[in-house]
Amino acid sequence: xxxxxTGAQITVRLLERQGIRTVAGIPGxxxxxxxxxxxxxxxxxxxxxxHEQGAGFMAQGMARVTGLPAVCMASSGPGATNLxxxxxxxxxxxxxxxxxxxxxxxxxxxxxxxxxxxxxxxSIPITKHNFLVSSAEExxxxxPRAFQIAASGRPGPVLVDIPKDVQAQAIEISxxxxxxxxxTAQAAEPTLIEQAAAMINAAERPIxxxxxxxxxxxxxxxxxxxxxxxxxxxxxTLMALGAMPVDHPLALxxxxxxxxxxxxxxxxxxxxxxxxxxRFDDRATGKVAAFCPQAKIIHIDIDPAELDKIKTAHVGIxxxxxxxxxxxxxxxxxxxxxxxxxxxxxxxxxFPFDLHSTDNPRSHFGLIQSVAACLDDDAIIATDVGQHxxxxxxxxxxxxxxxxxxxxxxxxxxxxxxxxxxxxxxxxGRTVICFTGDGSIMMNIQELVxxxxxxxxxxxxxxxxxxxxxxxxxxxxxYGERLFASQFRSSPDFIKIAQGFGIAAVDxxxxxxxxxxxxxxxxxxxxxxxxxxxxxxxxxxxMVPPGAANRDMIGA
Amino acid sequence: xxxxxxxxxxxxxxxxxxxxxxNHAGVMSHVVGLFSRRAYNVEGILCLPVGDxxxxxxxxxxxxxxxxxxMMKQVDKLEDVIAIRRHNADHAVFQDLETFFxx
Numbered sequence: 001x002x003x004x005x006t007g008a009q010i011t012v013r014l015l016e017r018q019g020i021r022t023v024a025g026i027p028g029x030x031x032x033x034x035x036x037x038x039x040x041x042x043x044x045x046x047x048x049x050x051h052e053q054g055a056g057f058m059a060q061g062m063a064r065v066t067g068l069p070a071v072c073m074a075s076s077g078p079g080a081t082n083l084x085x086x087x088x089x090x091x092x093x094x095x096x097x098x099x100x101x102x103x104x105x106x107x108x109x110x111x112x113x114x115x116x117x118x119x120x121x122x123s124i125p126i127t128k129h130n131f132l133v134s135s136a137e138e139x140x141x142x143x144p145r146a147f148q149i150a151a152s153g154r155p156g157p158v159l160v161d162i163p164k165d166v167q168a169q170a171i172e173i174s175x176x177x178x179x180x181x182x183x184t185a186q187a188a189e190p191t192l193i194e195q196a197a198a199m200i201n202a203a204e205r206p207i208x209x210x211x212x213x214x215x216x217x218x219x220x221x222x223x224x225x226x227x228x229x230x231x232x233x234x235x236x237t238l239m240a241l242g243a244m245p246v247d248h249p250l251a252l253x254x255x256x257x258x259x260x261x262x263x264x265x266x267x268x269x270x271x272x273x274x275x276x277x278x279r280f281d282d283r284a285t286g287k288v289a290a291f292c293p294q295a296k297i298i299h300i301d302i303d304p305a306e307l308d309k310i311k312t313a314h315v316g317i318x319x320x321x322x323x324x325x326x327x328x329x330x331x332x333x334x335x336x337x338x339x340x341x342x343x344x345x346x347x348x349x350x351f352p353f354d355l356h357s358t359d360n361p362r363s364h365f366g367l368i369q370s371v372a373a374c375l376d377d378d379a380i381i382a383t384d385v386g387q388h389x390x391x392x393x394x395x396x397x398x399x400x401x402x403x404x405x406x407x408x409x410x411x412x413x414x415x416x417x418x419x420x421x422x423x424x425x426x427x428x429g430r431t432v433i434c435f436t437g438d439g440s441i442m443m444n445i446q447e448l449v450x451x452x453x454x455x456x457x458x459x460x461x462x463x464x465x466x467x468x469x470x471x472x473x474x475x476x477x478x479y480g481e482r483l484f485a486s487q488f489r490s491s492p493d494f495i496k497i498a499q500g501f502g503i504a505a506v507d508x509x510x511x512x513x514x515x516x517x518x519x520x521x522x523x524x525x526x527x528x529x530x531x532x533x534x535x536x537x538x539x540x541x542x543m544v545p546p547g548a549a550n551r552d553m554i555g556a
Numbered sequence: 557x558x559x560x561x562x563x564x565x566x567x568x569x570x571x572x573x574x575x576x577x578x579n580h581a582g583v584m585s586h587v588v589g590l591f592s593r594r595a596y597n598v599e600g601i602l603c604l605p606v607g608d609x610x611x612x613x614x615x616x617x618x619x620x621x622x623x624x625x626x627m628m629k630q631v632d633k634l635e636d637v638i639a640i641r642r643h644n645a646d647h648a649v650f651q652d653l654e655t656f657f658x659x
Contacts, residue, residue: 120582124589129635132582149635305629 002174007136008033008167009040011100014143016043018179020071022425024049024058024418028075030115031102033167035073047425047454050446052079054418056086057444060095061422064405065380067218069096069150069158070422076102077115080161081122085412087157088126092409093239094216096155098146099123105165106134119161128156136169140177148180154303155216185302188319188327196274196298196315197331200230203272205340207292208232209255212239212408213277213301219322220401223276224248226325231337232274233344235263237284238393239408240277245399252344253353256284257544258390261351264550266344267292275299277321280310281409290549300324354541355395361514364388364463364534368395370515371433371461374522380405380423380432384416384440387469390540392435414443417460421447424456431457431522438464438491445497451527452502459522460498460529465536466491473539477554478546487536498529508532569620570599570645575631576638579605579612583636587614590630596623600650611638615649 005013011034015023024047027035038046049055052074062070074083080101090097104113120132129149131142139162146158200206208227214220220243227234227250234244235255244251252263264286267273273295278284285291288310299306299313300321307316317324356363361370368391381396382405383389389406398404405423407415420434441462451458465472471486498505504521508530511517521528541555577583584603591598600617618624624642632640 121585124582124585125593130582303633305626305633309626309629 002172004170004172006033006037006168006170007139007162008037010136010139010171010173011143011162011167012037012041012044013176014139015071016041017176018144018147020044022047022062023071023073024055024422025073026050026052026055026075026079028079028102028115030076030104030164031073031079031100031162031167033164034100034102034162047421047450049418049450051444052082053086053414054444054447054450056083056097056099057089057415057418058422058425058450059097059099060086060090060415061382061405061419061424062426063090063095063097064419065402065423065426067096067216067402069098069147069155070426071098071100073100074102075115076104076119077117079115080119081117084122084126085410087123087159089407089410089412089415090157091126091128093407094155094212095157096150097157098150099157099159101159101161102167103132103161103163106163107165109163119159123159126157127159130159130161132161133163133166136166136171139166140173144177144180146180148183151180151182153183153185154213185320185323186318188300188317188324190327192315192317193324193327193331196300196317197328199272199296199298199315200274201333201335205270205343206230206232206272206274206337207252207267207270207295208234209237209273209275209278210234210240210243211237211276211278213321214240214243215401217277217302217321218401219277219325220244222322222325222329226329226332229329229334230332231335231341233266233341235259235267237278237281237408238406241393242398242401242403246397247399250341252348254393256286256550258394258540258542259550260353260394261542261553262344262347262353264544264553265347265351268551269343270295273297275301275313276325277301279306285310286544286550287548290551353394361508361518362532362534364391364538365395367461367463367508367532367534368392368435370518371522372397373515374519375431375433377403378430379403380420380427380430382406382416382420382423382432382434384434384436385411385413386437386440387465387473387538387540388435388437388440388463413440416440417444417451418447420458420460421451421454421456424458425454428457431459433522434458434460436460436462437469438462438466438488438494439468441494448498448501448503448527448529455526457525458527460527462494462529462531463534464491464494464531465534465538467536469536470540472536477539477543494529494531503527503529505529505531571618571620571624572643572645572647572649573616573618573628573631574641574643575614575616576606577612577614578636578638579610580636583612584614586634586636587616587631590627590634591618594623594627596621596627602649602653617645617650
């Protein structure tokens with residue numbers, strides 16, 4: 001049986017067939033046909049963001065907690081340009097996203113029409129792939145393919161730009177394409193796996209270095225199994241936090257610029273680095289020439305372009321992490337590697353991470369610990385970007401893959417609140433915490449009203465030091481204490497702001513019992529802003545100065 | 557110095573890339589964008605459809621650079637790139653065009 005449908009109806013039907021149940025976006029002239037069709041859909045819930053960047057980060061939140069591509073929508077021109085930051089963020093953190101934008105009618109493209117911008121051209125360098133659709137028929141191929149590309153291999157964002165006349169064009173449909181799903185990656189080369197196993201078996205001081213690819217591949221359990229079988233002390237990148245529980249006996253925590261001293265010092269001593277789904281980012285490696293100077297390198301990544309990009313690997317394996325580890329596991333010997341594990345434990349004891357004054361909920365670490373004490377591992381922890389992000393990365397007991405949502409590669413302030421909303425929309429049963437700062441929250445504060453409208457179960461913990469903390473820190477440490485443009489001379493009343501947007505708010509500053517106030521705010525369902533002033537002089541320590549070797553940490 | 561003439565110097569310092577791509581608007585932007593964002597100059601570009609026109613072949617003349625291997629991997633990752641091959645700078649494709657590029 002054939003039916004006659006418009007491009008807009010086809011787009012919505014393809015999203016439904018894809019299993020999409022929530023989309024975030026903002027309508028506008030050039031995408032109104034799609035919104036008209038979306039309004040008729042009973043399967044898809046549309047979340048009306050208040051800024052397109054918010055919609056992009058909501059979709060990211062959904063994608064980060066589920067591992068599946070999520071959808072955001074915007075109109076042409078400013079709608080599309082507002083989405084770009086969230087798309088670029090998804091590219092750098094390898095998050096599967098399908099962004100659908102309206103475009104002016106085909107005949108008007110290139111005429112500087114109202115709200116026309118070259119969305120296709122603008123999105124080339126920040127997407128995994130992008131499409132400018134030229135007919136309704138093409139949608140049948142492009143939409144499933146967009147999902148397939150977003151989810152396959154190294155995940156990433158895909159943008160589909162659809163001119164208004166294509167949305168309005170009616171065609172007869174007699175058959176629907178299969179939804180697009182991740183293609184199976186090429187299997188790891190067995191001879192390379194053998195070489196890698198031999199190197200691990202022969203190593204005296206190996207370290208397992210886990211990156212975000214372990215989370216994307218769903219391979220956290222396999223990575224832990226490898227660490228336990230071969231006796232591998234394990235470090236994680238910011239993106240991999242949660243892959244191995246922080247309190248696992250082999251866990252050495254996050255490496256790099258704000259690692260504990262013992263983490264970077266252990267890396268300095270290792271003779272074999274097993275990099276799994278990690279990309280040797282500069283914030284992780286510090287000065288590359290001085291990173292793991294004695295180590296041979298095994299590098300496993302699904303993206304062949306990551307192999308030998310920063311560090312030349314002795315064995316480079318382009319494969320899905322889970323598949324590669326399943327081949328590697330039986331080939332490595334059971335080895336408790338006692339002397340090396342003892343050595344790494346000795347480093348831990350000698351150079352411990354200083355969670356000073358954790359019992360004081362009005363201190364930065366104390367607040368993070370107090371929040372953690374109110375929750376179990378089911379909670380989702382999102383952050384914004386800045387000092388609070390690094391403190392949470394250092395101090396929150398993350399124990400589960402996809403528990404942790406943070407903007408790693410792009411480091412986008414404004415990520416936290418909308419990403420937390422997206423996470424809460426995708427996982428209605430969980431409590432979502434968003435740690436944020438007074439700088440970051442202002443960059444997407446308009447989404448508080450979206451949180452109210454959707455009544456999502458998010459708790460925004462606002463660590464307010466009335467500064468741009470990391471800028472303040474760097475100016476203090478490296479720019480002769482010349483503080484400029486990093487202190488806010490005027491701050492809003494965040495409690496009134498939250499209440500004005502229609503969400504509950506509590507102030508720990510004025511609470512006689514902050515722990516009780518916190519517990520009460522976190523256990524009450526629905527959105528809530530929790531305000532806590534913190535000391536602006538606190539630094540994120542230890543710190544590797546930009547450009548320095550990781551062994552040269554300052555502070556704490 | 558005198559032992560190496562200009563052509564030999566070019567042959568040492570340059571490479572020719574042969575890239576098979578799907579033929580549609582935007583593919584060239586995807587390919588050359590990878591070079592421009594890295595401030596990696598493309599010295600020469602040739603592109604024509606191949607066969608029935610569903611595919612094109614792009615020839616690039618680029619400077620030898622330690623980044624070239626990474627560049628080729630990045631090009632290979634593009635959805636619309638089917639294959640990339642590397643040739644020496646003395647490949648005939650650009651040499652035969654010299655008459656069109658006299659000052």
